[in-house]
Amino acid sequence: MDSRTKGKTVMEVGGDGVAVITLINPPVNSLSFDVLYNLKSNYEEALSRNDVKAIVITGAKGKFSGGFDISGFGEIQKGTRKEPKVGYISIDIITDLLEAARKPSVAAIDGLALGGGLELSMACHARISTPGAQLGLPELQLGVIPGFGGTQRLPRLVGLTKALEMILTSKPVRAEEGHSLGLIDAVVPSAELLTTARRWALDIVERRKPWISSLLKTDKLPPLGEAREILKFARGQTRKQAPNMKHPLMCLDALEMGIVSGPRAGLEKEAEVGSQVISLDTTKGLIHVFFSQRGTAKVPGVTDGGLVPRKIKKVAIIGGGLMGSGIATALILSNYPVILKEVNEKFLEAGIGRVKANLQSRVRKGSMSKEKFEKTMSLLKGSLDYESFRDVDMVIEAVIENISLKQQIFADLEKYCPQHCILASNTSTIDLNKIGERTKSQDRIVGAHFFSPAHVMPLLEIVRTNHTSAQVIVDLLDVGKKIKKTPVVVGNCTGFAVNRMFFPYTQAAMFLVERGADPYLIDMAISKFGMPMGPFRLCDLVGFGVAIATATQFIENFPERTYKSMIIPLMQEDKRAGEATRKGFYLYDDKRKAKPDPELKKYIEKARSISGGNVDPKLVKLSEKEIIEMTFFPVVNEACRVFAEGIAVKAADLDIAAIMGMGFPPYRGGIMFWADSMGSKYIYSRLDEWSKTYGDFFKPCAFLAERASKGAPLSAPVEQARSRL
Ligand SMILES: C[C@H](O)CC(=O)SCCNC(=O)CCNC(=O)[C@H](O)C(C)(C)COP(=O)(O)OP(=O)(O)OC[C@H]1O[C@@H](n2cnc3c(N)ncnc32)[C@H](O)[C@@H]1OP(=O)(O)O
Ligand SMILES: NC(=O)c1ccc[n+]([C@@H]2O[C@H](COP(=O)([O-])OP(=O)(O)OC[C@H]3O[C@@H](n4cnc5c(N)ncnc54)[C@H](O)[C@@H]3O)[C@@H](O)[C@H]2O)c1
Missing domain, CATH: 3.90.226.10 (2-enoyl-CoA Hydratase; Chain A, domain 1)
Structure with missing residues (x-):
């Protein structure tokens, strides 16, 4: 040709x-x-x-x-x-x-x-x-x-x-x-x-x-x-x-x-x-997404070196809770034999029960036959110890978010698993270098960050430390493809790419509400923008326990730009912890239908008195456009940091991470693509103005300032020298 x-x-x-x-x-x-x-x-x-x-x-x-x-x-x-x-x-x-x-x-x-x-x-x-x-x-x-x-x-x-x-x-x-x-x-x-x-x-x-x-x-x-x-x-x-x-x-x-x-x-x-x-702008966004989604599996310096993925014949999962059972479901659905390890019989049974329920829901909906159900379930074996780990090719740890527990588990894995075995963690926030501190296997330690529910959500964040070998990344990219996930390879840091972008979004919403904005109007404006739901409805869905645990990590690691709102902890104190307790930012009926709650005001006012902020008449009357900008520009700001630090190699990877991990509307092309449609100068000027009035939470980062001063697009490549990958 x-x-x-x-x-x-x-x-x-x-x-x-x-x-x-x-x-x-x-x-x-x-x-x-x-x-x-x-x-x-x-x-x-x-x-x-x-x-x-x-x-x-x-x-x-x-x-x-x-x-x-x-x-x-x-x-x-x-x-x-x-x-x-x-x-x-x-x-x-x-x-x-x-x-x-x-x-x-x-x-x-x-x-x-x-x-x-x-x-x-x-x-x-x-x-x-x-x-x-x-x-x-x-x-x-x-x-x-x-x-x-x-x-x-x-x-x-x-x-x-x-x-x-x-x-x-x-x-x-x-x-x-x-x-x-x-x-x-x-x-x-x-x-x-x-x-x-x-x-x-x-x-x-x-x-x-x-x-x-x-x-x-x-x-x-x-x-x-x-x-x-x-x-x-x-x-x-x-x-x-x-x-x-x-x-x-x-x-x-x-x-x-x-x-x-x-x-x-x-x-x-x-x-x-x-x-x-x-x-049409929406068409430009969707075509960008088509190529960006296929581009996430192309990682410079990793996938261009001629490495061939090794065959993963058997996988072990530690922890059969919410995440472990979802990951096990995703793997057996793609014919991987899986060992699920738990702490005792009761928890093991519960974990296997969750996997069963995930598959049974498919049988009920008619998308899986009973035969296929039996065959798929037969790929899952339970275990209470590591003896059956001697011939596994990959382990995915999904126990509770506790550093010393994870460190102990990785030290044990090193003893029981074969030399070639990939040691992956599903941690959402913890530094992977810390998790592997007690091992000599840093080159095979990697993050396999799934999103809940893991058998449904399409994204897999593959987290690479400075030590993770290229072979391990290539292997995990292959597993990701086989279990029909879109993988995004990112560097190691608190929150990785998706949670780092997610956090300022929720925080901005809390800030606006404390200063007088109506939470229900914020949720409505954000849904109209194209997110599956607004930030308050989402907090209710995820549960306040998770929100508080994530906030703690961010406050510890990024104190200078974290807005510390007390709304959620105050509600949690009163045992309203989101949809699971039928009360959170909304009230929920038997059919899980959400209804605004007039009592919410009480918590907002109390939080406001703790933070010492005042109601700002400008923020009480925000237009929909202003709501979108004040909640998403801090996300763009954080995405810029993630990009500048080399946590993501391509801006397009952040677009896919935002779409598949946060629910950002695909027809807007992803967070960086959308930001570039407005221009770095405009976003910088808005954040700069808000930071002068409302504080450092809105302060534009150096990368954004530099791009704005040159009028350059945010998605233009960062010098490779600074990349962490
Ligand atoms: C005027 C007309 O009405 C307008 C049109 O026809 S618009 C196009 C309509 N067609 C489509 O939407 C199909 C789009 N493609 C797909 O859904 C999938 O690629 C597929 C089902 C064809 C194959 O899937 P799969 O085997 O998983 O391979 P996939 O990784 O997606 O694609 C393989 C390669 O083909 C490329 N490709 C696939 N379809 C393409 C297309 N229609 N045009 C250009 N490139 C295409 C992909 O970009 C990818 O390139 P890469 O290897 O450089 O990353
Ligand atoms: N929940 C989410 O939305 C989410 C999303 C992505 C990642 N994560 C991460 O996934 C991990 C698990 O979260 P989860 O929500 O599934 O927690 P979970 O509490 O639902 O499940 C944890 C399970 O691990 C088991 N376990 C504890 N110690 C064990 C051990 N030594 N051996 C075997 N099993 C053990 C527990 O019995 C429990 O069943 C955490 O690191 C979390 O940060 C959670």
């Missing part, structure tokens, strides 16, 4: 008169502009050659296509590539050249046909696939809309309701379902894919199989009035579920246009809307 081009197609014409065009653009045969323009010239040639009767399109190396090359959107957004004329690819090439051709086309789908890949196949006159193929239109997830005719052809092939479900949820279907829906014409084994597709194409020429243009089908579409009702309902749901995003509604406009005014008008609307959405 020419090194300047991104992908290509090749065409081979067989003696049977079938031209097979293969999409080649590893690793997923994405449809780059080069691939699409090559495809066009192959088609023009095939249509003009007398020895070609029909065409088969397929993808190289067992994958049809993962869709349009997403980096192409980035190039258009940055202005490094000019967008082709609106509708050029979808209408001129895919519809008028391919679908309307005098020679039929058949798509031979192996592996995956996603986004533009599925759309290209839907313009063919038949689709043959292998059993494992995934078929979907996940564009909305990226902030764009199906732009190669998917908004028009999918409803015509599978019906409006199913098409809406597939497009709005971005979830693919498997080949068998695709077949029963009418999306796929036949499912055949891999070895028969091409021969079946060739024969099918010739059968169409010979009129033994129907010559179907998806765009002209009407039999699956509901009557107009019914279609309008379905679309109205979908709009209502979309507004509720994605209130801050415009592109899903714009996508529905294109669908509706096709149903009301016909497929050609629909295609034109789709092309127009498709071009508009590329420049």
